[in-house]
Amino acid sequence: MSPGKTKGIGPYLLIAPAGLLLAIFLVLPYLNIGVMSFRVPGQGTPYGEGFTLVNYARFFADSFYIWQVVNTLWIGFLTTAICLVIGFPVAWQLTRPNMRFRGLAYGLVLSPLLVGIVIRSYGWTILLGNNGLINRTLTNMGLIDAPLPLMYNALGIIIALVHVFLPFMILPIMNGIQGIDPSLEAAARSLGASRATAFRRIVLPLSMPGIQAGCILVFVLSLSAYVTPSLIGGLKVKTMAVTVVDALIDTFQWPFGSALALMLSVTGAIIVVIFGRMTRMKWKVA
Amino acid sequence: MSRPFLTGYCLLIYAFLLAPILVVVGASFNAGAFLTFPPQGLSFRWYVTFFNNEVFMRAIRTSLWVAFVTMIISGVIGTMAALFHVLHARRSKDVVRIAMLAPLLLPEVLTAISLLFFVYAIGIGTQNMVGMIIGHVLITLPFVFINVSASLESFDPSWDMAARSLGAPKLVRFRRIMLPMIKSGVIGGCLFAFIISFDIFTISFMLKGVGTSTLPIQLFDYLRTNFTPEAAAVSTVSIVLTLTVVIISEKVLGLRIHRF
Amino acid sequence: MTEVSIEKLTKSYGNARAVNAISMKIAEGEFISLLGPSGCGKTTTLKMIAGFEDVTEGAIRFDGQDVVNTPAEKRDIGMVFQNYALFPHMTVEQNLAFGLEMRKVPKPQMRERIAKVLDMVQLKGYEARYPRQLSGGQQQRVALARALVIEPKILLLDEPLANLDAKLREEMRVFIRDLQRRVGITTVYVTHDQAEAMTMSDRVVVMFGGRIAQIGSPTDIYERPENHEVAEFVGQVNLVEAKVESVGEGTATVTSPLGNFILPTKISVKPGNMVSLALRPEAIELSMATAGQPAATVLASYYSGALMDYRLKLDNGDELHAQTFPVNRFAEGDRVALHAPAERFWLVGVAQ
Numbered sequence: 001m002s003p004g005k006t007k008g009i010g011p012y013l014l015i016a017p018a019g020l021l022l023a024i025f026l027v028l029p030y031l032n033i034g035v036m037s038f039r040v041p042g043q044g045t046p047y048g049e050g051f052t053l054v055n056y057a058r059f060f061a062d063s064f065y066i067w068q069v070v071n072t073l074w075i076g077f078l079t080t081a082i083c084l085v086i087g088f089p090v091a092w093q094l095t096r097p098n099m100r101f102r103g104l105a106y107g108l109v110l111s112p113l114l115v116g117i118v119i120r121s122y123g124w125t126i127l128l129g130n131n132g133l134i135n136r137t138l139t140n141m142g143l144i145d146a147p148l149p150l151m152y153n154a155l156g157i158i159i160a161l162v163h164v165f166l167p168f169m170i171l172p173i174m175n176g177i178q179g180i181d182p183s184l185e186a187a188a189r190s191l192g193a194s195r196a197t198a199f200r201r202i203v204l205p206l207s208m209p210g211i212q213a214g215c216i217l218v219f220v221l222s223l224s225a226y227v228t229p230s231l232i233g234g235l236k237v238k239t240m241a242v243t244v245v246d247a248l249i250d251t252f253q254w255p256f257g258s259a260l261a262l263m264l265s266v267t268g269a270i271i272v273v274i275f276g277r278m279t280r281m282k283w284k285v286a
Numbered sequence: 287m288s289r290p291f292l293t294g295y296c297l298l299i300y301a302f303l304l305a306p307i308l309v310v311v312g313a314s315f316n317a318g319a320f321l322t323f324p325p326q327g328l329s330f331r332w333y334v335t336f337f338n339n340e341v342f343m344r345a346i347r348t349s350l351w352v353a354f355v356t357m358i359i360s361g362v363i364g365t366m367a368a369l370f371h372v373l374h375a376r377r378s379k380d381v382v383r384i385a386m387l388a389p390l391l392l393p394e395v396l397t398a399i400s401l402l403f404f405v406y407a408i409g410i411g412t413q414n415m416v417g418m419i420i421g422h423v424l425i426t427l428p429f430v431f432i433n434v435s436a437s438l439e440s441f442d443p444s445w446d447m448a449a450r451s452l453g454a455p456k457l458v459r460f461r462r463i464m465l466p467m468i469k470s471g472v473i474g475g476c477l478f479a480f481i482i483s484f485d486i487f488t489i490s491f492m493l494k495g496v497g498t499s500t501l502p503i504q505l506f507d508y509l510r511t512n513f514t515p516e517a518a519a520v521s522t523v524s525i526v527l528t529l530t531v532v533i534i535s536e537k538v539l540g541l542r543i544h545r546f
Numbered sequence: 547m548t549e550v551s552i553e554k555l556t557k558s559y560g561n562a563r564a565v566n567a568i569s570m571k572i573a574e575g576e577f578i579s580l581l582g583p584s585g586c587g588k589t590t591t592l593k594m595i596a597g598f599e600d601v602t603e604g605a606i607r608f609d610g611q612d613v614v615n616t617p618a619e620k621r622d623i624g625m626v627f628q629n630y631a632l633f634p635h636m637t638v639e640q641n642l643a644f645g646l647e648m649r650k651v652p653k654p655q656m657r658e659r660i661a662k663v664l665d666m667v668q669l670k671g672y673e674a675r676y677p678r679q680l681s682g683g684q685q686q687r688v689a690l691a692r693a694l695v696i697e698p699k700i701l702l703l704d705e706p707l708a709n710l711d712a713k714l715r716e717e718m719r720v721f722i723r724d725l726q727r728r729v730g731i732t733t734v735y736v737t738h739d740q741a742e743a744m745t746m747s748d749r750v751v752v753m754f755g756g757r758i759a760q761i762g763s764p765t766d767i768y769e770r771p772e773n774h775e776v777a778e779f780v781g782q783v784n785l786v787e788a789k790v791e792s793v794g795e796g797t798a799t800v801t802s803p804l805g806n807f808i809l810p811t812k813i814s815v816k817p818g819n820m821v822s823l824a825l826r827p828e829a830i831e832l833s834m835a836t837a838g839q840p841a842a843t844v845l846a847s848y849y850s851g852a853l854m855d856y857r858l859k860l861d862n863g864d865e866l867h868a869q870t871f872p873v874n875r876f877a878e879g880d881r882v883a884l885h886a887p888a889e890r891f892w893l894v895g896v897a898q
Contacts, residue, residue: 011374015382018367018427022385025420026392029400036403046406086299093296108300114528115307116485118502119521122509123306126313126518133309163306166299224393227487231509241395248399249492257399265396444631447598450618451625452645452696462644466635 037258046254055259065243069264072240073271075154075229076222079161083169083218084211086162091173091210097182113167121231124160125151128232152236160228165221169214176210177203212279216272223268240264307525314518332519342520344497345504352415352490352500353483356422360483361476363423364430368471371431372438390428397424398492405493412495421489426482430475437471477535481528547574548608548699548732550595555604557590557756564590566756567604572700572734577726579735579743582753583779589704591753592736596702597621608699619648624693624731628705630685632677638664638688639673645696663695666725683714690722694729701726701733707742719745740780744768752776768826772812774894777824784830784866786823787897790815798893803860804840807888813896820897827869829890832856832882834874839883842866844876858882 037055040048059065094105112120127133128150135147150156180203188198229239238246240260247257317329336342364386371382389397398421405417412418441464449459487502494503501524508517550572557565565587572578580588593599595606597618605612613621633641639660646656664670667687677685686706693701706722707715723746726733737743743750744764752759752767760772771777774785788802798811802823815821835841842858845865849855854872859865868884876882 011370014366014370014374017363018386018431021363021420021423021427022388025401025404026388026397026424029397029404030392032404032407033396033400086302089292090296090299093292105296105300108303111307112303114481114485114532115525116502116505116521116528117487118506118509119310119524120306122505122517122521123310125509126309127306160306163302166303220391220393224395224488226395226491227506231506241393244399245395245488245492248402254403258403261396261399265393268393442629442631444627444629445633447596447618448625448627448631448633448692449644450598451596451621451623451702452692453619453622453648454644455619458648463633 033258034262036255037262039255039258041253041255046252055256056263058256059259059263065260065263068238068240068243069267071154072223072264073267075158075161075239076219076268078158079165079222080169080215080219082158082162083166084215087166087169087214088173088211091170091177094170094174095177109167109170112163117164117227118231120164121160121228124156124163124228125231128156128159151232152234154233154237156232157229157237157239160232161222161225164225164228165218168217168221172213172217173207173210176207176213179210180206208279212276215275215279219272219275220268223264310518310521311525312518313515314522316515316518318515332515333523335514335516336519336523339516342501342504342508345499345501346523348415348498349484349501352419352422353480355419356426356483357476357480359419359423360426360430360479361472364427364475364479365434365472367427368431368434368438372435372441386431387428389424394425394488397421398488401489402492412493412498414495415498418490418493418495418498418500421493422483422486425486425489426479429478429482430472433475433478434468434471437468437474441467474535477531481531484524484528547730549574549610550700550732550734551605551607551610552591552595553605553607555591555594555606556602557587557594557599558602563756565594568753568756568758569604570751570758570761572732575730575732577723577733577735577746577748579737579747579750580753581737581740581743581750581780582759583738586753587756588736588738588751588753592702592704592734595700595734596623596625622696622699624696624698624701626686626689626693626701626703626706628708630677630689630706630709632685632688632692634677636676637673638669638675638677638680641677641688642692642695645692649696659695663691666694666728667691682710683718686710686718687721690725694725694731699732701731703733703735705737706735707737707739715742722746744780750780752779754779770892771824771894774822774824777892777894782827782867782869784825784827785894786825786866786891787864788821788823790817790819790821792817800893802891803862803864804884804886805888807891809888809891809893811893813893815893815896821893822895822897823891824894825886825891827855827867828853829886830866830868830870831885832868832870832874832876833885835881835883839885841881841883844878844880844882846878847876856882858884 036047038051038053039055040050040052041054042048090109093099094102094109099105125132129135130147130151132150134150135144138144139147150159184202184206185198188202189195193201224241225239226241226245229237230242233239233242241264244257244261244264247253247260314332315328315330316326317331318326367382367386371379371386375382401417401421401424402412405411405420410417445463445467446459449463454462485502486500487506490500490503491506494500499507501520505517505520508520552568552570554567554569555565556563556567568587568591570578580591582588590599594601597613597616601614606614608621633644636644642660642663643656646659651659660673661670664673667690669684669687669691672680672684672688677688680688689706703722707718710718719742735743735746744767747764749761749763750767751761754775760767760776762770767776767780771780777783777785786802786804788800791799791801791806793799793815794808796810797808798815798821799808800806800821800823804825809823840860842860845857845859847854847856849872852871854870854875856868856870856876857865858868866884
């Protein structure tokens with residue numbers, strides 16, 4: 001770009017509002033929540049005076065919370081894995097040059113993003129409930145006697161989460177595959193590779209960055225999902241995010257809720273970093 | 287995988303993606319008092335109930351208002367940031383990008399909690415909608431930024447140079463060359479911010495004040511205790527509202543919104 | 547009509563010097579080409595003249611007036627970009643009107659000038675088209691028209707033909723050259739295509755590594771290159787090793803496998819020096835070998851319609867490239883005699 005433009009403070013005025021907004025209302029609050037997790041629990045107030053480690057001690061002392069973190073991570077992992085397995089072929093097909101109805105299919109993939117998460121989760125309760133569409137249909141057809149337990153358990157949560165986050169898997173993978181020069185696959189074929197081999201040796205390794213991005217996105221999103229587990233899981237199955245929000249909204253335990261939220265986030269972040277390292281190594285070698 | 291097999295598989299996935307949405311729309315026309323299958327005939331009674339339900343109507347008005355204000359603020363701030371990012375940032379380019387996308391990368395629930403504590407700490411509280419709108423701006427900002435940046439990236443710097451060589455001063459170049467070129471990115475980003483804001487749940491849930499429930503919040507509260515198809519009618523209206531915005535932007539304005 | 551003078555013009559990026567203290571004078575109405583491989587600094591030089599790059603050191607004068615601190619939009623230049631940079635949201639007419647509007651030219655006069663320049667580039671009737679509705683060649687001519695309609699002091703062209711196909715490129719060369727002659731505008735043309743530079747320019751500036759290797763007429767550049775780099779960059783060349791026997795007043799007597807010659811030289815040489823002689827392939831004539839003539843064996847021959855190319859091997863093992871009209875043809879393995887007149891040899895450097 002032309003040099004005259006970067007002189008003076010003019011350009012910085014462009015970034016100032018966004019910068020200030022993020023600094024004040026994102027960075028400071030995140031620092032604040034870290035501090036909050038060390039606050040003394042309040043009596044009749046959200047938090048008390050002074051600092052303590054008691055909130056973290058309470059987390060580690062109670063296997064209930066640790067199991068809940070493990071459970072949440074497990075649900076997040078399964079959601080991510082299922083999204084990858086069912087999302088990749090869709091992303092693959094959407095990037096084929098000769099695909100018909102591409103616009104329509106693309107719109108379908110995006111459609112869940114345009115419908116609020118409450119509505120989508122609500123749709124799943126209609127489908128999965130004991131008196132829901134699936135159980136009713138199966139009963140009426142005489143295939144089952146008692147309703148299948150599809151809701152108020154991890155299965156229901158995962159089904160709904162996969163639905164909610166599938167677009168976040170498909171879109172990055174699509175971006176990744178689109179970035180691959182189609183002549184590379186042709187070159188591999190011309191060198192004698194079968195379609196499957198060309199896919200495995202050329203397309204798959206090169207689409208790894210997209211896969212990685214999609215996996216991280218879906219994993220993080222499912223860890224922090226609140227609406228879906230709350231509506232589908234009901235009171236029976238709670239993920240960590242639900243417990244945290246309830247601890248804050250219903251019982252006003254701000255310091256403990258902060259500690260729980262941070263424990264979940266930090267564990268999730270560590271897993272993401274390890275996953276990032278592992279996959280990067282893999283496709284460097286490949 | 288062979289082609290027909292792949293096609294069939296993908297059709298199944300598309301059905302899976304659409305199923306819950308179609309079910310909601312279908313349920314809204316159920317004449318019965320509860321969500322029963324098969325439905326007890328077709329009727330608009332739940333729409334009538336909904337339109338007469340002041341709580342839901344107020345929630346819709348709140349949502350539209352919040353989304354509108356959010357769109358304006360995010361639109362202006364995000365466009366300015368994108369202009370800086372593409373045109374002026376050099377070494378700070380990556381930092382600016384990551385910072386602008388941060389609200390998208392951080393777990394929304396954690397952002398919501400942090401913001402809740404913060405607005406109490408600085409005395410804004412949740413008595414009014416300020417905290418909630420700040421949260422909505424944070425969440426929608428990346429979408430405006432991405433859209434405007436994308437349209438700026440396809441802006442050829444030589445257009446600007448050509449205009450300079452023809453004698454156009456800076457402001458004229460911005461108004462006559464740059465703005466027409468990025469207009470679709472700005473409008474697209476704003477409309478997308480509107481849609482996202484309209485659907486935001488967690489932030490609104492944590493930061494809602496008394497009587498400032500948005501539609502998703504009201505729906506969520508309702509669903510915890512009620513099972514009538516009224517919720518389906520509310521949902522369907524919400525979907526139609528969103529679809530209208532999308533169709534206006536993509537068909538009438540000919541925009542292609544960048545979601546990522 | 548404007549005279550441009552460039553003095554010790556330098557552009558540094560950190561420690562790297564993209565353009566290194568170059569100086570030149572461009573006469574009124576002259577067509578000058580900056581020729582060189584990519585990264586030689588030719589485009590940077592053009593951008594400094596245009597005002598799109600800051601000048602690290604040195605001066606650029608339009609009619610004696612230093613413009614280094616004048617912003618691009620005030621320099622009164624016309625520029626044609628490699629990708630044309632036509633405004634996609636404006637019609638041809640609006641593109642052409644833009645520069646005139648900046649100069650506050652009254653409407654009727656504007657219309658007149660646009661019509662005139664569109665006539666010049668043979669695009670009458672295309673006023674209402676958008677750039678995307680035009681072919682590459684037409685876009686190119688609109689870009690040219692847009693630069694010319696403001697009647698700028700100088701015209702700058704940055705590889706304007708690079709995106710056209712070969713045939714159109716040759717047509718446009720002639721078109722631009724003729725147009726420039728008619729308008730009489732001082733023109734700086736950047737290209738990496740030596741044929742383009744040769745056919746269009748009054749003078750060619752050959753640049754390597756941010757420096758000027760040679761400034762001269764196309765004939766000078768081709769027939770009297772100042773060093774072997776220029777000789778090799780502009781057209782094809784054989785570098786023949788020779789030994790200096792004696793030195794005279796601006797001349798040197800040399801012996802080479804192709805014969806002994808007295809050559810003019812600008813380079814100072816001493817008897818006993820090994821030197822390189824540039825010899826263009828088309829300067830070599832071939833005939834059936836006879837005794838007493840320098841001879842060679844045909845290694846390979848290539849037919850390209852108008853010409854024949856031969857790869858030859860001299861008896862001392864050196865290879866040579868010769869280009870002739872396909873009148874007498876020789877086959878692989880034939881023994882041929884070489885004739886090259888002394889005036890076609892040019893001394894380009896002392897061998898290390």
